[in-house]
Amino acid sequence: MNQVREEFNASSGLRNAQVDWALNDDERAAAITAAALDQLQRMAEQTRQRTEQAMLSTYADEDDLRQVFNERRDVIDNNLRTSAYNVASLRSALVALLGAAGDRELSGGKVPDKDAAAITGHHARLQAQQRLQASFEQQRQALDGEIETTLQRYCELKGVAPAG
Known part of the structure; x- marks a missing residue:
């Protein structure tokens, strides 16, 4: 059950999903860290955009x-x-x-x-x-x-x- 596999629709026979293997503790921690870093980067970019927009609207x-x-x-x-x-x-x-x-x-x-x-x-x-x-x-x-x-x-x- 903890192996990579593809799932198929029983009625159509078409592939409808791929299931990755279950992550171990280290892999889960790395995935959580990567997701958090990605979120921080998105937030930093949004902050930069808001700052630039505020700068443009504030200073003539x-x-x-x-x-x-x-x-x-x-x-x-x-x-x-x-x-x-x-x-x-x-x-x-x-x-x-x-x-x-x-x-x-x-x-x-x-x-x-x-x-x-x-x-x-x-x-x-x-x-x-x-x-x-x-x-x-x-x-x-x-x-x-x-x-x-x-x-x-x-x-x-x-x-x-x-x-x-």
């Missing part, structure tokens, strides 16, 4: 679309400037704390636990701010790529040459 021309991207770019650039200021400020404070701790040790004293904890805390905040800054830089690079591809696609859909 390329300049309108560029203005939206410029606003997004300005927000990210502001985040980058703020992050750079925070990194510099935290680094300066950490250098001052480390300098004071170093001077204390050089004079034969012990760095108080409170100061050591402050150094550790500042260092952790500096590292977190540096990660945030790197994230903003990645967002900025990704946005530049998105701007380029979106403007090209917009011009293709509108049938016009990019303004440059």
Whole structure:
């Protein structure tokens, strides 16, 4: 029963179906995965089509679309400037704390636990701010790529040459 076979209509004698073999667990899992991937691809294509249609109906021309991207770019650039200021400020404070701790040790004293904890805390905040800054830089690079591809696609859909 678990073999590939053809079924025939009893009255006409014509083939009316083909039955595949029963799938094992691995084959079933692979089939489910393939079906899910196919569904995701269809959904992504539908989303892309809706996005393109919305883009065409929302923006009268390329300049309108560029203005939206410029606003997004300005927000990210502001985040980058703020992050750079925070990194510099935290680094300066950490250098001052480390300098004071170093001077204390050089004079034969012990760095108080409170100061050591402050150094550790500042260092952790500096590292977190540096990660945030790197994230903003990645967002900025990704946005530049998105701007380029979106403007090209917009011009293709509108049938016009990019303004440059």
